Amino acid sequence: MFKKIASDALGLSDIGKVIDRKDFDKVDSDDYVLHEEGERIYFIIKSKKDEYCFTNLALIHLDGESAVSSKRVLKRYSYGRNDISNVYLETAGRVDLDVEIKFVIGSTSFSIDVDKNQIEQVKDLYKALLKISDIKSHNAEMHHFSKVSLEMAKGIVENQSSVGGSVNLAEQFNIINASSYEWMKSKYAEYHVKDFGDVFEKFINQ
Template sequence: MFGKVASDLLGLSDVGAVIKPENYDKVDADDYVMHEDNEKIFFLIKSKTDEYCFTNQALIHLDGTSATSKKRTLHRYSYSNHSISSVLLETAGTVDLDVELNFKIGALAFKIDIHKKHIEEVKDLYKALIKISEITYENNLTLQFAKQSLELASTTVGKINKLEGNLVEQFGALNQTAFSWLVNTQRQYRVKDFGFVFEKYINQ
C-alpha cells in the first residue's frame, strides 16, 4: 500500500515515455495509422497501459485497461472533427519525475504524464497543439462569418430581385451557386492535415 502511494506521489504510477521516430514501427499504434492516405506519425507517447499517437490527421489513443492486460481499446480523434483546446503544460516540481500535458480534443479531456527527461520534446508538442488550437478556433470563426454573410446576401437578393422567366431554373442556379460557395469555403477553412504545423514545431 505504501509503495503504491509513494509511486503516485512521485509520478511513477504510469509515466509515459516519448518514442523516437526510428521506433514508431515497433509500437501498436503504428498498425492503425492510415499510411495509405499519407497519414504520418509526428509524436508518440507510450506508458505502461496507453499509447498516444499524434499524426498529421488525428490523435490515435490506444487505451489499456491495466499494465498486466493485453486488451486495448482503440480511439481515433480526427482534428477536423474534434477541435483541440485548453492546452496546458505542467512542468515537474522538485520531487516530481514527470511533466503533465493537458488538453481537450472535442469534449474529451486528456491528462498525460510524461517522464521529465522528455521535457524538451514535450515542449515541442505543446507548441504544435497550441498552434493547431489557434488555427482551428480562427477557422471556425471564419466559417461562422461566412455562413452569416451568405444568409444576409440571400435575404437581400430575395428582397430586391424580381425573378422573371423560368423560376425553377433560376432557383436551381442560385441554389447551386450557394452550395458551391459553401463547399469551397468549408474546404478552405476546415483543415484536415496539420502536417505543416508538426513539421514546424516538432524537432526529433
Template sequence: MAGNIFGKLAADTLGLSDIGKIIDPKDFDKVDGDDYIMHEDGEKIFFVIKSKSDEYVFTNRGLLHVDGASAVSKKRTVKRHEFYYEKVHTVTLETAGTVDLDIEIKFSFGNEKFSIDVDKKQIEQLKDLYKTLVEVSRIQGKNYTAVEDGSNGLKMANEALSRCVIEGNITNIVQDLTNFNLDWMEALRKNYNNRDFTEVFEKYINN
C-alpha cells in the same frame, strides 16, 4: 504527503508507474498504434507517448489513442480523433516540482479531455508537442471564424435577395440559388478546414 511521494517512488521502481515515455522516432514502427495509421493515405506519425497501458500517437491528421484497460491486460480500444472533425483546445503544460517524477500535458480534442503524465526528463520534447497543439488550436480557431463570417455573409445576401422582386422561372431561380449556396459553403469548408497539419508538426517537432 510523504506517503504519496514514497508510493510513487516505489511504483516507479517496481515498474508499476503509469508515467508515459516519449518514444524515439526510430521506434515509431514498433508501437501498437502504427498498425492503425492510414499510411496508404499519407498519414504520418510525428509524436508518440507510451505508458504501461496507453499509447498516444500524434499524426499529421490527428490523434490515435490506443486505450488499455490495465497494464496487465492485452485488451485495447483504438480511438481516432481527426483535426478535420474535432477542434483542439484548452492546451496546458504543467512542469515538475522538486520532488515530482512527471510533467503533465492537458488538452481537449472535441468533447474529450486528455491528461497525460510524462517523465520529467523529457520536458524539452514535450514542450515541442505543447507548441504544436497550441498552433493547431490557433489555426483551427482562425478557420472557424472565417467559416462563420462567410456563412453570415451568405445569409445576409440571401435575406437581401428575398426582399427583391424576382422575375423569371421561380423553380430554376431557387435551384440555382440552392446550388450556389451549397458551392459557397463547400468552398468555405475546403479552404478553412485543415485535414493535414504536416507543416505545423515539421515546424515544431524535431524529428
C-alpha cells in the same frame, strides 16, 4: 511478438516516455496508422498501459486496462472532426518525476504524464497542439462569417428579384440554391483542414 516486449525494451513505466522517431515501428499504434493514405506519425508517448500517437491526421489512443493486461481499446480522434482546446503544460516541481500535458479533443479530456527529463520534447508537442487549436478556432470563425455573408447576399438578391418581378420564382430559386451550394462547398474546403502535417513539421524536432 517483438512489439509485445517493446515496452520492456524501451524501459517504460506508468509514466509515459516520448518515443524516438527510430522506434516508431516498435509500438502497437503504428499498425493502425493509415500509411496507405499518407498518414504519418510525428509524436508518440507510451507507458506500460497506454499509447498516444499523434499523426498529421489524428490522435490514436491505445487505451490499456492495466499495465499487466495486453488488452487495448483503440480510439481515434481526427483533427478534422474534433476541435482541440484547453491545451496546458504542467511542469514538474522539485520532487515530481513527471510533467503533464493536458488538452481536450472533441469532448474528451486528456492528462498525460511524461518523464520530466523529456520536458523539451513535450514543449514541442504543446506548441503544436496549441497552434492546431488556434487554427481550428480561427477557421471556425471564418466559416461562420462566410455563412453570414452568404445569407446577406441571398437576401439582397431575393429582394431585388421580388421588386423586379420579371424572374420566374422556380428559376430564381434554382439559381440562388446552386450558387449557395457552390459557395458553401468552396468555403468548407477552405476552412475545414484535416491534415496538420505542416504544423507538426514546424514544431516537432526529433
